[in-house]
Structure formats: C-alpha cells, structure tokens
Amino acid sequence: MSTLKVGVVGCGNIFKLAHSKALKKLENVEVTACMDVIPERAEEGAELFNARAFTSFDEFLDTDIDVVEVLTPTFTHPELAIKALKAGRHVIVEKPLALNTEDGEKMIREAERRGLMLLVGHVRRFDKRWVTMKNLMMKRNFVPTWMKKSEVQRLPFPADYWYWDESKSGGVALDLGVHVVDHVRWFLNAEPLSVTAHGLSIREEAKVNNTYDHFVMMIEFDGGKTGVVEVSWAYPYPSRYGVFYHHVDVFGRNGRIRYVPMDTPMVGVVKGDFEVPRFSPLLSTYPEAFVEELRHFFACIEGLEEPRVTAHDALIAVEIVEKAVKSARTGRTERW
Amino acid sequence: MERVKFGIVSYAHPHVMRYAPAIAKNEKTELVAIASEDVNRDLAIADAKKYGAKFYCDYSELLQDGDVDAVYIASESFKHFELAVEAMENGKHVLLEKPIAMNTRDASELIRIASREGVKLMVPFNPRFTQPLKKAYEMIRDGEIGKLVYVTAISENVKPPIYIRGFNAEWFLDPAKSGGGGFMDTAPHGIDSLLWLVGEPRRIYADIGAKVYGLPVDDIGTAMIEFNDGIVALLTAGWGNPKGYPWGLEVKYHLVGENGFLDVRTAYPDFEVYGEGAERVYWERPDVDSIVQGFAEAVLEDHPVPISPNLALKNLEIVLTAYESSRKKEWVNL
Numbered sequence: 001m002s003t004l005k006v007g008v009v010g011c012g013n014i015f016k017l018a019h020s021k022a023l024k025k026l027e028n029v030e031v032t033a034c035m036d037v038i039p040e041r042a043e044e045g046a047e048l049f050n051a052r053a054f055t056s057f058d059e060f061l062d063t064d065i066d067v068v069e070v071l072t073p074t075f076t077h078p079e080l081a082i083k084a085l086k087a088g089r090h091v092i093v094e095k096p097l098a099l100n101t102e103d104g105e106k107m108i109r110e111a112e113r114r115g116l117m118l119l120v121g122h123v124r125r126f127d128k129r130w131v132t133m134k135n136l137m138m139k140r141n142f143v144p145t146w147m148k149k150s151e152v153q154r155l156p157f158p159a160d161y162w163y164w165d166e167s168k169s170g171g172v173a174l175d176l177g178v179h180v181v182d183h184v185r186w187f188l189n190a191e192p193l194s195v196t197a198h199g200l201s202i203r204e205e206a207k208v209n210n211t212y213d214h215f216v217m218m219i220e221f222d223g224g225k226t227g228v229v230e231v232s233w234a235y236p237y238p239s240r241y242g243v244f245y246h247h248v249d250v251f252g253r254n255g256r257i258r259y260v261p262m263d264t265p266m267v268g269v270v271k272g273d274f275e276v277p278r279f280s281p282l283l284s285t286y287p288e289a290f291v292e293e294l295r296h297f298f299a300c301i302e303g304l305e306e307p308r309v310t311a312h313d314a315l316i317a318v319e320i321v322e323k324a325v326k327s328a329r330t331g332r333t334e335r336w
Numbered sequence: 337m338e339r340v341k342f343g344i345v346s347y348a349h350p351h352v353m354r355y356a357p358a359i360a361k362n363e364k365t366e367l368v369a370i371a372s373e374d375v376n377r378d379l380a381i382a383d384a385k386k387y388g389a390k391f392y393c394d395y396s397e398l399l400q401d402g403d404v405d406a407v408y409i410a411s412e413s414f415k416h417f418e419l420a421v422e423a424m425e426n427g428k429h430v431l432l433e434k435p436i437a438m439n440t441r442d443a444s445e446l447i448r449i450a451s452r453e454g455v456k457l458m459v460p461f462n463p464r465f466t467q468p469l470k471k472a473y474e475m476i477r478d479g480e481i482g483k484l485v486y487v488t489a490i491s492e493n494v495k496p497p498i499y500i501r502g503f504n505a506e507w508f509l510d511p512a513k514s515g516g517g518g519f520m521d522t523a524p525h526g527i528d529s530l531l532w533l534v535g536e537p538r539r540i541y542a543d544i545g546a547k548v549y550g551l552p553v554d555d556i557g558t559a560m561i562e563f564n565d566g567i568v569a570l571l572t573a574g575w576g577n578p579k580g581y582p583w584g585l586e587v588k589y590h591l592v593g594e595n596g597f598l599d600v601r602t603a604y605p606d607f608e609v610y611g612e613g614a615e616r617v618y619w620e621r622p623d624v625d626s627i628v629q630g631f632a633e634a635v636l637e638d639h640p641v642p643i644s645p646n647l648a649l650k651n652l653e654i655v656l657t658a659y660e661s662s663r664k665k666e667w668v669n670l
Binding site: 146200252 | 481485486488541543545546547548549550556558560562566568570572576577578580581592593594595596597665666667
C-alpha cells in the first residue's frame with residue numbers, strides 16, 4: 001500500500017485534542033504540511049510530524065499532498081474544501097460540513113465533478129458505544145421507531161470565542177446538532193419528513209451573541225418513526241463532570257436500548273466535592289473513534305473501503321438543522 | 337363523621353389495585369362497599385371479602401347506598417361521566433380516575449354538578465405527591481437553581497396494561513372506551529406535574545403513535561410544550577417499555593435553571609429485584625396514600641381538594657390538544 005501524504009489546515013483544538021493523536025497512530029499516512037493562520041500553531045503542528053509549516057493556504061496547496069484535512073472553524077469549510085478539491089486533493093473536513101446546504105451542495109458537486117473523495121468527520125459513527133448498539137440492533141432484529149438523543153454540556157469558552165458566533169459556527173443547533181441528527185437518522189435508518197424545533201438563549205454568552213445555546217428538535221421520519229434531539233451548551237454541569245454528556249434512549253419493535261451518562265466508564269472522585277474526571281481529552285467521544293474514523297477515511301481514499309458516512313449524509317444533517325433553526329425562528333413546522 | 341366511608345365503583349382500571357388497600361388502611365377512610373358489573377369482577381369480589389366490604393353487582397345500587405359518603409371510580413374512561421354524575425346526584429363525593437371525561441364539555445359539566453350538589457370532586461395525579469418532586473418544587477420556589485428555563489420529563493414510561501398478569505385491561509385498546517392509548521393513560525401525570533412546577537402552557541407540538549407494539553392505539557408520545565415566559569418542557573409518556581422491563585413506573589425529570597439543574601432520577605422510591613424477570617419494588621407510595629388522605633380530609637373538614645378539578649379539565653384539554661397536534665403535525669395553541 002502506498003503512503004498517503006496529508007496536509008492539515010487548522011491546527012487548533014480539534015487538531016490538538018483528537019486528529020493529531022489519531023494521525024500519529026496510523027500507518028501508511030504521512031503528515032507533510034501543516035497550515036494555520038496563526039504562525040505558532042502551524043509551527044507547533046508541523047513539529048509534531050516533522051512537516052512543513054504554512055500560513056498561506058495557496059503555498060500549502062502547492063506542496064505534494066494527496067489529502068487535505070480541513071479542521072478550521074465551520075464558516076471557512078466551503079472555501080478551503082473547494083480550493084483543495086480544485087487543486088485535485090481529496091478532502092476530509094470536520095463536521096459540520098458547512099453552515100448551510102447551499103455551500104454544502106457546492107462542496108459535494110465539486111468533489112463529484114473531479115472524482116475526488118469528500119469525507120466528513122461524523123465521528124459518532126465510529127464511536128464504539130454507538131457502533132456496538134447499531135450492530136446489536138441489526139443482529140437482534142430490533143427495529144428502532146423512536147429515539148431520543150441528548151448531547152448536553154456547558155461550553156467552557158468565553159463569549160468572544162468563535163463557537164458563540166453563529167455566523168462562524170452555526171451555534172449549538174448546528175455544531176452539536178449535526179452530530180445528533182445524524183446519529184438519530186443513522187439509527188432509525190429513515191429519512192426526515194418534518195422538523196419542529198425550539199431554541200432557547202439561556203447563558204449570557206448566548207444572549208449577547210444573539211444565538212441559541214439550548215436547542216430541541218422533534219423530527220418526523222418516514223415509516224412513522226420519531227427522532228427527538230436535545231443539544232445544549234448551557235446545561236449547568238460543571239465541566240469537571242466530564243462524563244455527563246450523552247443520553248440515548250431507543251424504543252422499537254423488539255426492545256429498548258438506553259444509555260445514560262452514568263453508564264460511561266467512570267470513576268467518581270469524592271474529595272470534599274464530587275467530580276467525575278473525563279475519560280478522554282474530549283467530552284464527547286473516545287480517542288479511538290478518531291483513529292477508526294481516519295483509518296476508514298484513508299482506506300476509502302485508497303479505494304479499499306466504501307464510506308460508512310458520506311458527504312451526502314453530512315449534507316442531510318445540515319439540512320435538518322437548517323430547517324430546524326427556521327422552525328425555531330418562525331415557530332412553525334418545516335417540511336420536506 | 338370521623339372517617340369517610342368509601343365505595344369503589346368498578347375494577348376496570350388497574351389503579352384500583354393500589355387504591356383499594358390505601359382506602360382500606362387509611363385512618364381517615366373506611367372501605368365499605370365495592371361494585372363491579374363486569375371486568376375483573378373476581379378481583380372485586382375477592383377484595384370485598386378481604387376488606388369486609390359489601391359487594392354490589394350493580395353500580396347504581398352502590399351509588400344509592402346511604403352508608404357510602406364517597407366513591408372512587410375506577411371504571412373505563414368512557415363511563416367516567418355518567419358514573420360521576422350519578423354519584424354526585426346521589427350526594428357522593430367523587431375521587432375519579434383520570435381522564436376526568438372523554439371531552440372538555442363533559443368535564444366542565446362534572447365540575448358544575450359538583451359545585452351544584454356541594455360535593456367534592458377530585459382527579460388524582462401522582463408525581464406531585466412524591467418526595468423528590470416536592471423537594472424540587474421547594475428548591476425552584478426558593479430560587480436555588482435560578483430561573484427555571486427548561487424541563488425534560490419522562491412521566492411515565494411503563495408497559496401496556498394488557499400485560500398485567502391476572503388483570504383484564506383489554507378496554508384500553510379500544511379508543512371508544514379509553515379515548516387513546518399510552519399517551520392518554522400516562523401523560524396526564526407528567527402534565528399535572530408540569531402545570532404545578534412550571535406554570536401556564538401556551539402551545540404544544542406532539543408526536544403520538546403506535547410505534548412500539550403495533551397495538552390499535554398509540555403506545556408512545558412526545559410533547560414539546562411551550563409555557564408562558566418562554567419555559568419549554570419536553571415530555572415523553574407511554575407504554576413503550578418492552579415486556580422484559582421491570583414492572584413499575586419510570587418517572588424522571590431534568591429541571592434546568594439558569595444557575596443549576598435538578599436531576600430527579602426517579603420520583604418513586606424503589607429497589608430492583610431480579611429473578612426470572614426483573615421487577616421494581618416500591619417501599620412506599622406516598623402519592624396514593626396522600627391522595628386518599630388529602631381527599632378524605634377535604635371531605636371531613638370541608639376545604640378544597642388537593643388538586644382542583646379545574647386542573648383535571650385543563651389537563652384533559654392539554655392531552656386532547658397534544659393528540660390534535662399529532663394529527664395535524666403542527667403546533668397547536670391552547
């Protein structure tokens with residue numbers, strides 16, 4: 001097998017916490033270029049892989065790379081991904097695919113036109129908890145018909161961080177929302193017919209940024225199936241309660257599957273106060289999920305595997321959220 | 337009158353299996369008569385024997401019994417209206433299973449008749465009588481989590497009552513008799529607790545259907561309820577639990593405030609027992625005892641019942657609006 005040369009754009013949080021560690025574990029992949037608009041970050045990233053550092057995207061693209069990993073804030077995804085595709089590179093982009101479906105569609109069209117892979121980091125599909133559940137449902141002929149998934153946290157960033165700026169991140173509805181609606185659609189194995197949503201601005205950070213920090217969606221899927229989605233950056237958990245993040249409840253023909261945060265492998269620590277240390281650098285998933293995701297994506301690029309989650313799946317996730325936000329703003333149900 | 341002399345009308349609703357012993361043992365009440373015309377008559381006769389109560393094969397005979405001060409009506413929902421009317425017109429105080437009636441017109445009529453006849457009318461809703469929710473109510477009232485902004489509630493997830501062993505609950509599957517399935521059966525408890533904890537609802541979006549068991553009535557429902565002052569509640573209720581799930585009630589709340597949140601993991605104090613299957617054993621049901629006692633005290637001391645029948649009317653209106661929303665697949669204003 002040949003070695004894929006990978007260039008990374010955006011050497012911030014998700015790179016440091018997840019992708020850099022996963023990339024280190026993979027064979028047949030070599031990170032040869034790291035780009036960031038902040039020179040120190042580009043240098044730091046490059047140092048990890050003995051790669052070249054760039055602050056210019058054009059110069060970065062000029063190097064001999066096969067794959068571009070786009071790990072930048074969401075609003076920059078379309079421009080960077082399309083440029084990379086136009087330069088003939090396969091693209092792996094963090095979720096959300098884009099801020100809206102219009103941009104997402106452009107990205108997909110560009111990839112299709114050029115016969116290149118565009119893969120989106122829907123890492124829930126590679127988390128061993130959810131993969132085990134999905135396999136178990138299939139093995140036991142458990143047909144899920146109602147699912148509620150919550151991902152709730154207290155976003156630890158200040159009000160001027162880009163996450164709080166809806167024009168950059170899409171807010172909690174999109175940023176966590178795409179994960180959860182994709183998870184629900186994946187489990188229910190159905191397509192959306194309508195969505196009815198409600199948004200709240202609870203924290204001061206959300207109010208000053210005029211964005212939602214707590215968002216609820218009820219999604220009607222075909223086959224009479226129902227998805228209930230809750231995402232929050234406002235849940236008043238102290239962030240040291242690292243495992244209180246996912247809640248899954250699936251009802252269906254032949255059973256029910258329930259996962260509560262306390263089921264996460266945890267050690268409760270009592271020292272005058274009670275805390276539950278995180279099980280990984282990220283609140284949301286295990287480091288192994290990123291390793292498996294990237295291993296799979298590179299195998300897809302090599303033509304050895306078929307994508308388990310496609311750019312089209314990622315686009316539908318964006319579309320559901322887009323309609324949901326519209327529903328929350330207008331107070332009406334949005335339909336397909 | 338030192339104690340309220342109670343009659344039980346009908347053994348159609350499984351709650352009777354909790355109310356009969358609660359009425360029999362409460363210091364303010366006495367179980368003097370039981371009537372069953374059809375469904376589960378064998379259980380009714382056995383209970384009459386056990387508690388030393390008179391047994392009637394005819395509801396009207398019990399309702400005309402001068403020894404009876406008050407009745408607990410546990411009939412099929414579609415009989416609530418006529419039985420409650422007859423009871424009240426015979427001067428009986430009425431503890432009536434939910435829903436209060438099949439429609440809001442009948443419900444309003446019952447409230448008018450109770451007032452006209454000078455009798456107490458109450459429809460019991462349980463969670464507000466449990467210790468954890470009482471505590472949560474106090475903490476919210478005292479501002480311990482700041483302004484309440486969001487609630488997610490499971491109230492309640494159970495199994496379809498048709499699987500209760502030795503109890504005939506088939507009528508639940510006939511919408512003409514029950515008015516609806518799992519959501520109609522279980523959501524009123526959650527709705528009552530939300531009316532109590534949160535306030536006045538403004539509009540509702542619900543999704544209710546036969547999604548789990550394929551029964552002729554719905555078995556799981558979800559309602560998003562928007563309240564005045566912008567509080568939102570997400571309520572799940574129904575019969576969606578699989579047969580292997582332990583018997584008992586799954587009742588949970590997350591009450592999210594601006595400065596903290598309350599995690600009510602179960603409203604009912606229990607432990608689990610595993611054997612051939614799994615079951616949940618409650619070491620106390622303060623709710624049923626409190627309902628019986630609160631109702632009896634209202635009768636004895638002539639003060640208002642713990643839950644006004646107007647709340648039962650509003651509860652029914654909300655449940656029916658949820659069904660309407662689910663049919664229309666859009667928000668419906670209350």
